[in-house]
Amino acid sequence: MARKLHNPRHTIMSPVLGITLMALALSGPTMAFAPIGGGASTHVSITGAALLQKVKETCRAVAEASGHEFNPTGNSAEELVQACLGFTATGEVSAAKFRSALQEIYVQNGLIDRDFINSAPHHFNSEAFVEGRRLITNGVASIKANLRNENFQAARETLGRVLHTLQDFYSHSNWVELGNTEPYINLIRPDLPLENLADVDTATCSDCASGTCPNPILPNILKEKKLTSGYMGLFSSAKPKGKCSHGGASDLTSTVVPRGGINKDERHPNQAFHTAAVNAATTASLQLLEDIRGAAGDNDFLRMMGIARSSVLCFVIDTTGSMSDDIEEARSVVYEIIDSKKGTQDEPSEYILVPFNDPDFGPMIRTTDPNEMKNEISKLRAKGGGDAPEMCLSGLQLALTGAPASSHIYVFTDATAKDIALKDTIVALITSTKSTVSFFITGASKRRRRSLSASSFNDYSDLALASGGQAIKVSKRQLPQATQVILDTSTSALVTVLQRAREPKKQETFPFMLDGSLNNITLYITGTSITFTLTNPAGVSQSHSEASGKLGTIQSVGNLRRVRLNADQQGGTWQITIYSKQPYTLKVTGQSTITFIYDFVEAFQGPHPGYAVISGRPQAGQPATLLLSVMGRKGPSSMTIGEVGLVTVSGPEDVSNGTTTDMGNGDILVTVARVPEGEFVVMLKGNDIVSNSQFQRQSTTQMSVSKVNIRAVVDSSVEPGETFSLPFSVMTQGSGGTYTIKAKIDRSFTIDFPSSLTLTTGQYTNATLTITPPVNTPSGTDATLTIEAKSSSSADSNYIVLKLSVITKVTDFVQPLCEVVSVADNCPEDVSQCEPFQWELSANLTDGNGTGIESITLRRGDGSLSHSSLSAPIIQAAYNASCCSQIVEFVAVDKVGNVGKCYHSIVRSGGPPALTLSLPLWLCLLVSAFMARS
Structure with a gap:
């Protein structure tokens, strides 16, 4: 139900944890093909090294295209993000979204070694080359389709899985034993054949009694350059006669002649082959990332990696007849944020708007263009409605599944939620996304239908508290004062120092610690009949009745008390003493680049033991x-x-x-x-x-424990019009009996599942859920599925949140081709005399019998690029530049994400004139990889 306005082109259980980027970047000499477990040598290390290099390259290209320098002050994620974003805007830059994006990729990378442990194609085991490549190419097509629809989380998750499979090829096959030092480009080029594969009847290994022979590949296999991989048997020792085994204690086939194994997962016993495999896997990862970057464009590639201004402005607005004042105030806030924060890190990187009414909600409108957001919110009109409740939680569900994780979402309403049955689903989505939801609830007016009941307000309060947000109740006249909270929290590097909620009739004192990195420190207290005293480390106090005092300014509106500390306040241990006869909440926030991200994890066993992130x-x-x-x-x-x-x-x-x-x-x-x-x-x-x-x-998001556990894993994308079956299992360590099953999806897909399951304590009960997207569902559409299980007494429940991608089967794998037609080069031999002179290039671009070229963009060069209509069979491109800018590269992307490049250099080196190149993508990548290492 999302409508996109802007497309910038310029589980059993859930995921395995990864180490952070800097550990990876520094761990090259000790890399291994294994998940997290016993140190800093992992699949994640290889992935992290490649991601770091590609992000740096992209940031540098974006900076240079903007006329700025890219100069990180160090190697940390924080300094990289600061250098990448700092040249475009002023203010605090947080690395939290970048680190979170990296973790999502690492998590899915490690997931392959647990949830697909016995799948030969996922690891290129047992000579499953065709099937393994299909996983890679289908995955890349899914990534590109998701990026075209700005579904960055889905793209990241698929990227992590694809990279694992790609990297395993170099460790589990004999590619490096055959003397290859470069990656096998055919693995990411489905239009190229997989050649010289050993068939099932061809013996490939000699016997290795010790199990640790340096190279057991048969001489004739090496001479004939036959490609093979080790057979892996976790539950059976059977393998075809004469075949290599994967090797290791978990592989039962390794004790069957020919014994031993050829995996290069660890340095011992063959460091040379291990190092060669790591190097090839790293370069192959870079090639794949470069292909994705070319299809997405630099800006969207960085957005996928979480490198964007951290603030996202997301409004969910009731549009019924009594809400005209509220809509006008929301419009005013949006305009103020856009106009006042332009050019700073506080300027939102994305705008999301979800209207709701009765019985309608949506569509969700997403844009990176502030003028588009102004235009869309200006279109909102209050209409319809009466005494009926509204579809508030349905609109909020769209926002939670569409907005980036850890977003701040603001809901405007004056009515009861008609769809309150979604409350548990909303809590699950809040916990899964770690997003913060604040409600602005307005009271009676002349146009008011009826007053919001106390129970309905409590429902909104419960959701706000669960997310770390606030339920602010004001009159319509007071709303403009209350929305100051949105200006406070629509900011970069926002952190929470303290959050508490109480229902006492007694006085309580809350200490909290302020440090030197904090700016714009604000306290929020929601509740009625509240008195408080704030005290700094020196003992200076200010009471609730002092609107402007020695410590800060206090604003009171509705049930909200907002305390903004003066900028010169000292650090140390502060305290606030509060008394109220009614329930209240307290929250202390500020701006700081000192922050943390977290996940609850659990250990898992197997050939490569490690930790897995818990969903739910x-x-x-x-x-x-x-x-x-x-x-x-x-x-x-x-x-x-x-x-x-x-x-x-x-x-x-x-x-x-x-x-x-x-x-x-x-x-x-x-x-x-x-x-x-x-x-x-x-x-x-x-x-x-x-x-x-x-x-x-x-942290802001509240969590609790459960005796219920749900297992499910999405192992492929979904095709439009096709029914997708998802097995899942539910178990309880509590009381057995009947458990209610609910499943919600944020799209208009047909979904079928059992309404209840009978559980036996300590045993998993299996079931199946089916999903059928409409046949006209656009490729690249993502869907968020929430499965919940609740005991009959409602005393215990748990959930799992899964992402699914709808992908139309891709049949076009032909890259756009570029032919340089002519070059007019009158540049002087002496580069220092280049300024007055120009050079020109013309080229023809075609897409053969493919889907057609969708975009042509300049990647390198300071000149100007123009081209004829993209609908023409042959597209004519013209480039002209100063002789001071001597290299040009432009990228052509077709409608399914195949990437082709044109490259030309007029650089003189004292020899003959420079060669004009018309390179397909794979050759460009090899050249780039070689240049990067040289």
Whole structure:
């Protein structure tokens, strides 16, 4: 139900955790083909090294195209993002979205070694070359289709899986034993044949009694350059006669003659082949990333990688007849944010608008263009409605599934949610996305249908609290004052210092720690009949009745108290003492680049043991394990970590500190032996070396544990009009019996599933869910599926959130071709005299019998590029530039994402004139890879 306005072209359980980028970039000599487990040598290392290099290349290209220099001050993710974004806007730059994007890719990369452990094609085992390549090429087609629709999360998840399979080819086959030092380009080129494959009757290995022979490949296989890979048997020792085994303790075939194995997952026993495999896998990863970058364009490639201004403006607005004042205020806020924050890091990188009414909601409107957002919100009109509740939660569901993770979403309504049955689904999506939802709920007016009931307000309050947001209740006249909160939180590098909720009739004091990196520190208190006193570390106090005092300014509107501290306030331990006879919430925020991201994880076993990210609630009755990635102002070296634990938000405060294992480079594995009862958040304390001050940070999304567990994994994309079957399993460690099953999808797809399952304690019960997208569903459409299981008493429940991609089968694999027709080069031999002179190039571009060329963009060169109509059979391109800009490269992308390039250089080196090149993509990539290493 999404409508896109702008397309910039310029699980069993869920995922396996990865280490952070800097650990990867520095771990080249010890890389291994294994998931996380025993150190910093992993599949993730290879992926991270390639991602880091490609992101740097892209950032440099974007900077140079804008006339700026790209000069990171160091190698940390924080400094890379600052250099990549800092030249376009001023202000604080957070690396959280970049690190989160990397983790999503690593997570899916590692998932292959758990959920597809026995699948030969996913690992290029057992000579499954054709099937393995199909996984890669189908995956790349899916990535490109998702990027065209700006479905970046779906693209990242598929990218992680595809990279794992591609990298395994070099470790599990005999490619490097055959003397190859460059990647096998045919793996990412489905229009090229897979050649010289050993057939099933051809023996490939000699016997290795010790199991650790340096090269057991038969001499005739090496001489004839036959391609083979090791057979892997986790449950059976059977393999064709004379075939190589994968090898290792988990491979039962390795004890059958010919014994041993040819995998190069570890350095021992053959470091030379291992190193060659790592190098080839890294270069192959770079080739694949370059192909995706060419299809997406530099801007969307960086957006996929989470490199964009961190603020996203997302409004969900009730458009019924009584909401005209609210719509006008929302419009005013959008205009103010766009106009006041332009040119700063606080300027939103994306705008999302979801209207809702009764019985309609949507469409979701997404754009990166602020003028488009102004135009769309100006079109909103209040109409219809009466006393009926509205489809508020349906609109919110669209926003949660369409907005990037960790977004701030603002809901405007004055009515009860008609679709309150979606409440559990909304909580699941909030927890999964870690997004924050705030409600602006307006009261009676002359046009008001009826007052919102207390129970309906509590529903909105529950959702706001679960997300770390606020439920702000004001009159329509007061709304313009309350929306200051949106201006506060639509900002870059926003962090939460403290968050609490209480229902006492007693006074309580809350301490919180402010550090030297914090700016724009603001306290929010929601509730009625509240009195409070704020005290700084020096003992200076200010009460709720002092609108402007020594510590800050206090604004009161509706049920909101907003306290903005003065800019000169000192760091240290502050405290606020609050008294209220009614429920209230407290939240302390600020701007800082010191922050963290986290996931709850669990260990898994197998040939490559490691940790997996938990989708849904962690399991009750056992310790909780978390992976934290902590970011400082100058990277991990600019801070030290102190306490990490879980703390309750509501009721009597319960803190459970964990034991920490430093994994290096800002990554921390935390084990909490006793999990607090009820809802809790993650608390982190440490020391900022730059300002020599202690800091405190807290997550916003509330979490709890469950005795229910749901397993499911999406193993392929979905075709339009075709029914997709998804097996899933449910188990409880609590009381057995009947459990209600609910499944929700954010698209108008036909979905069928059992409404209940009978569970036996400690045993998984299997079931199947089917999804059928309409036949006219555009390729690249993504869908978010939520499956919930709840006990008959509703005392316990859990959920799993899955992403599905609808992809039309691709049959066009032909790359656009470029033929340089003429070059007019009157440039002087002396480059220092280049300024007055120009050179020109003309080229013809065609797409053969393919889908047609969709875009032609300049990749390198400071000149101007023009071309004839893209609908013509032969497209004529013309380029002219100063003789000071001597290299040109432009990229042609067809309608399914195949990429072709034109490259020409007039650089003189004292020899004959430069050769005019018309290169297909694969050759360009090989040249680029060679130049990058030389």
